[in-house]
Amino acid sequence: MQAMVYRGPYKVRVEEKDIPKIEHPNDAIVRVTLAAICGSDLHLYHGMMPDTRVGMTFGHEFIGVVEEVGPSVQNLKKGDRVMVPFNVYCGSCYFCARGLYSNCHNVNPNATAVGGIYGYSHTCGGYDGGQGQFVRVPFADVGPSLIPDWMDDEDAVLLTDACPTGYFGAQLADISEGDTVVVFGAGPVGLFAAKSSWLMGAGRVVVVDHLDYRLEKARTFAQAETYNFTEYDDIVLQLKKDTEYLGADVVIDAVGAEADGNLLQHVAAAKLKLQGGSPIALNWAIDSVRKGGTVSVVGAYGPIFSAVKFGDAMNKGLTIRANQCPVKRQWPRLFEHIQNGYLKPSELVTHRIPLEHIAEGYHIFSSKLDGCIKPLILPQAA
């Protein structure tokens, strides 16, 4: 089969690989019909995530058709059209039993601090991902779901991470009716978080980024007010003035490890790998939320230390809530919202790229060329 393969920082290519095999009785092999590149894939692509090995296939957003199932699989059969959450999880450990699917303890021998994620380094378990023609899906009775007949493929693939993660970010923020919500980051997760904040009763939603074309999308897709932080000497001060010096009730960090806005922080993290992530957005979140407010973090950071302004967080009495999204827990409600017309995830898709051109796809997405917001990968076109 053909699959994307990591060749070192900023380099990927398509290689011929063996079709994955059943390695555990509850495995399935899925023929991938549609995949996506996630903003967090860029952290791997840029060499920021520890233990990202040359030869790995990335991709934690994918849908496909079941090709083969292991002997203990009861809920899926060959030919089923399935969507697969980005979390690899067992469904039976201490954490899964309590709904914390993204914190599963039975799937990642390499680390206890993070669960299993498809195609996301060995720090996240060493599973190949879905940016290829076939993928091994462990715990087939637990993670994947049949794609409803009424659902578009492009909506389904965005429901495997970006959309539920944004929606989950708004839940972590504990939004109350009338709250002012600031979202840092106008990528897909930030846009979904902004849109979801309205569903939870926000009174005002403000999105902050430095890419004008994404801020335009925040206005049209998420009906949000926007700020381009490069137009202000001090975006935190601007947000304070904008809330009559109170600060926002809640702030969502949907940027994560490669935040821009402070050259020193960005270079130390993204270029020199001296910290686990560039905490610019997180520090702005801590500074711009009101005292006693909530900061929700769904932007991804690496496992080593970052220069976070924790003293301000403590002195302001903030609640900081964070996690990888337990995707499948969000699906039933998100299905309803899509059917009711409140959400249309595929509106964020800007590029559809055949697998054979995936190196160009990564470059376009990484360099933010051509108005790129969400690139999809077409594996079977190769």
Next chain:
Amino acid sequence: MPYTAEKPYKNPSPDELRARIPGWGADLDPRDRPSVPREKYDPGATGAHWDFPERQPGGESRERSLEHKFVTPVFGTSVPLKGLSGAIRRFAYKRYSEGRAAHWLLLIAGDRVDAWEAHARSLVSRQPDNPVTETGILAEAGHHPVSSRFRQNRSDVSHMWMDPLIVAGPWLAAPVVVVLGIRAALRRRRIA
């Protein structure tokens, strides 16, 4: 102003927002949101039909975090450890827990060594690395490279120039190191 008891500004009313935003308030009740409460004990809800999963074969030689009691019953097999980078990574897992900076810094060092090893191996393979095609730089043509970057208020333009150095630096440095090494060896031979 926050110097008095009332909230110092007013946001639009629910009626205004409901009229303007499709679905506004559909998840208004905090107790009726999918991830509330955060921990909800319901092991029967996941589809798992085991107390502890059957073990995947091959775990005996699999590296694991010291903070795990044993290799987890299921694990990825994407790229097994090999070469010098494999030795560095194995040492990081064997010696340091996730709580130690040395664990992660060694893994990052292993990543850099892995990339160099892979590039060297590729040069004697049937598919040598091609930094031009693998960086996707050819996509610049036809995807508005100038108008996408400039006069757009983009903050990242200030450090984009570093990216080619990160990618091309080792490729440019390698032949220089080789030439200097050969020159030094020849000089030593002449002196001898």
